[in-house]
Amino acid sequence: MKKDNILNAALQLFITGGFQGTPTLKIALKAGVSNGTLFRYFPNKQELINALYMRCKDSGINAYKDGLEKIGELKDKITYLCENAIKWVTLNKQDYLFFQQFENSPYINTITKEEVTKKMYFLTNIIEEGKRQKLVKQVSTNLILDIIFGIVYASMSHYIENIENVEVSKYVQDIAEFVWDSIKI
Numbered sequence: 001m002k003k004d005n006i007l008n009a010a011l012q013l014f015i016t017g018g019f020q021g022t023p024t025l026k027i028a029l030k031a032g033v034s035n036g037t038l039f040r041y042f043p044n045k046q047e048l049i050n051a052l053y054m055r056c057k058d059s060g061i062n063a064y065k066d067g068l069e070k071i072g073e074l075k076d077k078i079t080y081l082c083e084n085a086i087k088w089v090t091l092n093k094q095d096y097l098f099f100q101q102f103e104n105s106p107y108i109n110t111i112t113k114e115e116v117t118k119k120m121y122f123l124t125n126i127i128e129e130g131k132r133q134k135l136v137k138q139v140s141t142n143l144i145l146d147i148i149f150g151i152v153y154a155s156m157s158h159y160i161e162n163i164e165n166v167e168v169s170k171y172v173q174d175i176a177e178f179v180w181d182s183i184k185i
Contacts, residue, residue, distance in 0.1 A: 002031070002033050002037060002041065003041045005031040005032060005033065006027060006028070006031040006033060006037075006038055006041055006042070006048070007048075007051065007052050007055060008031070009027050009028075009030035009031035010022070010027045010031075010048055010049070010052050011052055011056075011094055011095070011098055012030065012094065013026060013027055013030060014049065014052070014098060014101070014102070015094060015097050015098055015101065018101070019045070019049060019102075019105065019107050022045075024038055024039070024045055024048070027048070046107055046109070049102065049105075049107050049108070050107070050108060050109055050111075050112045052098065053098075053099070053102055053108050053112055054112055054115065054116070055095075056092075056095040056096075056098050056099045057099065057116045057119070058119070059088070059092055059095050060085075060088055060092070060095065060096075060099070061116075061119050061120060063084050063085075063087065063088035063091075063092075064081055064084045064085060064088065065084075065122060066084060067080070067084075068080060068081070068084075068122070074126065074129070074130045074133070074135050074136070075135075075176075075180055075184075077126055078148075078176050078179050078180050078183075079172070079173070079176035079180075081123075081152075082152060082155075082172050082175045082176040082179060083172045083176075085152050085155075085156060086155075086156065086159060086168060086171065086172050086175070089156045089159060089160060090159075090163070093160060096156060096160065097160075100153070100157065123145060123148075124141055124145065127141045127144050127145065127183075128141060130183075134185060135184060135185060136183050136184060136185065137183055137184070137185055138185075144183050147179075147182050147183060148179050148182075148183065151175065151178050151179050151182065152175065152179065155171070155175045155178075159171065
């Protein structure tokens, strides 16, 4: 409970104040704990930001994967992933904003990044299968994933900024079509 309160407070404060502008004392006060309690859970601010980053990524990854194993065709999987991404960002706007802010931060350590890469391997498997079936361009899988993430993340940001003006099901279909058209043979 205290750990979750600390992470929730840190999420809100890091989004508005950044890493340098968010002292641990401010996080502890917002979480309703002492600074000493915060340091019992997280030995330093970098450990805290890495734990928060991992929690946000886990939330997104779990949402993207939810029910994916029931989808057969590659193009349908792409559409489903796009749909899940938009659903996730709708329900987890702060997680997404944090992730966007700290995705390339020097405060996110190599161990955390490697753990995220392992958890995202299901996407690599999907693309590799598409390449074996000659459905996806025969270029670097990492390049394909970068293209997919570029389109999806830009779309998620646009969606957040224009949420009241977006017809969701059409938007998801449009994103999926852009992704599919970018990677298909």
